[in-house]
Amino acid sequence: MSEAVPQRRPRVALVGLGGLGCPAALALAEAEVDLLLLDDDEVELTNLHRQVLYEESDVGRPKLEAARDALVRRGARAERLELRPTRFLPETSSEILTDVDLVLEGSDNFATKFLTADACHLAGVPVVHGAAIRWRATAWLVAPDGRPCYRCLFEDLPRGAQQNCDTAGVMGPVVGFAGAVMAELALRWLQGDTSAAGHVWTYDGSSDRLRQVMVAPRADCPLCGHQPSILDIRESRYLDPLAGSCSQSSGVEAGSVS
Numbered sequence: 001m002s003e004a005v006p007q008r009r010p011r012v013a014l015v016g017l018g019g020l021g022c023p024a025a026l027a028l029a030e031a032e033v034d035l036l037l038l039d040d041d042e043v044e045l046t047n048l049h050r051q052v053l054y055e056e057s058d059v060g061r062p063k064l065e066a067a068r069d070a071l072v073r074r075g076a077r078a079e080r081l082e083l084r085p086t087r088f089l090p091e092t093s094s095e096i097l098t099d100v101d102l103v104l105e106g107s108d109n110f111a112t113k114f115l116t117a118d119a120c121h122l123a124g125v126p127v128v129h130g131a132a133i134r135w136r137a138t139a140w141l142v143a144p145d146g147r148p149c150y151r152c153l154f155e156d157l158p159r160g161a162q163q164n165c166d167t168a169g170v171m172g173p174v175v176g177f178a179g180a181v182m183a184e185l186a187l188r189w190l191q192g193d194t195s196a197a198g199h200v201w202t203y204d205g206s207s208d209r210l211r212q213v214m215v216a217p218r219a220d221c222p223l224c225g226h227q228p229s230i231l232d233i234r235e236s237r238y239l240d241p242l243a244g245s246c247s248q249s250s251g252v253e254a255g256s257v258s
């Protein structure tokens with residue numbers, strides 16, 4: 001009698017360990033998901049209110065190391081946490097995606113958001129996007145077939161004047177809520193629930209309003225449409241003149257803080 005093949009634990013890449021990535025990492029680690037953590041920033045005092053894995057004593061430390069220590073203190077096994085002190089970059093995106101079951105994108109800039117969306121679509125990897133600004137947050141899961149995809153809603157990197165999240169600000173609990181919803185969508189997908197994909201969750205903390213917004217695939221989408229123009233990852237496509245800023249588009253926030 002042959003022995004049953006042990007099932008591999010799911011592996012999720014977290015792009016960014018800010019206000020969205022912190023609660024998501026905590027929830028996924030507690031669900032015994034293997035994590036690939038990507039971030040190249042350090043912990044800052046002014047962000048502690050929304051980056052819940054870090055303490056004042058972590059200020060100045062790499063977020064990766066502080067996050068690992070916090071997750072291990074809460075019971076995660078260190079060998080299930082792989083740390084990469086880098087952003088999600090065009091030159092390494094395909095290599096990173098060869099070995100993950102899902103990507104959770106909690107970055108703070110449009111370039112990374114579009115790069116993650118494109119790379120995951122081309123590699124056939126599901127991705128959960130998240131964003132938050134002021135009292136509003138969004139989270140949604142794009143399935144491996146990529147329809148609807150991030151570009152169905154936000155066609156390309158913004159070129160005009162956009163709202164800046166440094167001036168707009170964000171409520172810490174709203175970011176935490178978005179990160180928790182992102183983790184919930186990821187876990188549902190990893191458990192085989194395909195109904196987690198294809199719609200955007202929007203939350204407005206000022207009115208306590210949670211909505212599920214359906215997104216229709218666009219036939220002329222440059223990524224997932226009938227005649228796509230984005231067929232590979234080219235670095236020039238992700239030069240973000242507004243890195244770190246936030247915007248509003250189609251009534252749903254595209255940008256984020258971390």
Ligand SMILES: [Zn+2]
Nearest residue numbers: 149152221224
């Ligand atoms: Zn699309």
